[in-house]
Amino acid sequence: MATLHLFPGERSALLDLLADLSPADWDAPTICTGWSVKDVAAHLLGDDIGRLSWGRDGYVNPAFTAGLDIEILPGLVAAIDRQNAVWVEGTRRVSPRLLIELLRMTGELTEANFQRLDLQALGMPVDWAGPEPAPVWFDVAREYTERWVHQQHIRDAVGRPGLKERQWLAPVLETFVRGMARPLAGVAAPEGTALRLTITGEAGGEWITLREAGGWQLGNDPAIAATATVELDQDVAWRLFTKGITKDEARQSAVITGDAALAERALDIVSILA
Incomplete structure (x- = not known):
């Protein structure tokens, strides 16, 4: 299942959406408990930076596993939740304008990183699907769903529906099933x-x-x-x-x-x- 070609369009739609938001929109609550629209946008930036850091550069955050056993699913979820919370808290000082500029840059870098991968090779597990190594294309598809879903969270919060056409949503559903x-x-x-x-x-x-x-x-x-x-x-x-x-x-x-x-x-x- 191909999703790599969707990344530029998904990010472009996100950037257009964010550029059109009012200050009140940026502060609007989302379905992600405790997170505003701005927080969700910052989380998406964190997704890009995290993926580039370990996936491209081989850098592992030494604090990620502190006190937790990530070999079991509850421990992995707890580590991810903690990392996400720390990141979002730390980026609340970042302006909306700078978030948009950074998301434009990291979106391009993330796509370029995915382009160099062998999509048919076996890679890391997609943990919600199972513990077995997964094809790289599946991991990339999972990354696409992460970005699409959080963009929908923002769209829901500000009343701006979009990206529900088949070309965008069908790969999400195909991945999820x-x-x-x-x-x-x-x-x-x-x-x-x-x-x-x-x-x-x-x-x-x-x-x-x-x-x-x-x-x-x-x-x-x-x-x-x-x-x-x-x-x-x-x-x-x-x-x-x-x-x-x-x-x-x-x-x-x-x-x-x-x-x-x-x-x-x-x-x-x-x-x-x-």
């Missing part, structure tokens, strides 16, 4: 059991997670008979997968058929570290 197998990992089911997830809307699609001898595997073969089916609207789906809405809120508009207990597992997909 790769987290389907994780909530199914502990489900005992006979081989051939299948959970179908249908996401409606311009950017939607259909995916099957099939129980095979080695575990649950994601696919998209429409010929497979589903044991359970869950249908979600595209806006509900991405918000659910990023914990922007609760499972109960998503269930209100979900259409579930077949094995209800199995279908519920699709509502447990979390495609962020949280």
Whole structure:
């Protein structure tokens, strides 16, 4: 799945959005608890700087793991949350104008760094999908979703919808559904059991997670008979997968058929570290 070509357009849209904000807009609260629009923009800058520092330059923050075991998922999440909080607090002295200028620069550098990578090679795990090494293209796609989602948080906060067209949102959903197998990992089911997830809307699609001898595997073969089916609207789906809405809120508009207990597992997909 290709996402690298989307980075320049996503960043350009973000910069145009930020340049048009009023002082009140910059201070508006977002769904990210305790963070304003300006804080979310600063967090995106931190994403770029962090990725360039360790991914391009091989530099590891020596304080990142202090007192925490990042070999287990809760410890990794705690370390990331702590680092993010320290970064956002430290950048509150940075002006909106300077944030925009820095985001323009780091956006270009980040894309250039991704361009030099072998996208088919195995790299670091995408932890919310599983502990196994992941193809580099998947890691890059995860980085795209991070930037797209936080731009949506800003857009929601200031009432400026955008980037919901298929070219922007479909790759986000395609990436997120790769987290389907994780909530199914502990489900005992006979081989051939299948959970179908249908996401409606311009950017939607259909995916099957099939129980095979080695575990649950994601696919998209429409010929497979589903044991359970869950249908979600595209806006509900991405918000659910990023914990922007609760499972109960998503269930209100979900259409579930077949094995209800199995279908519920699709509502447990979390495609962020949280």
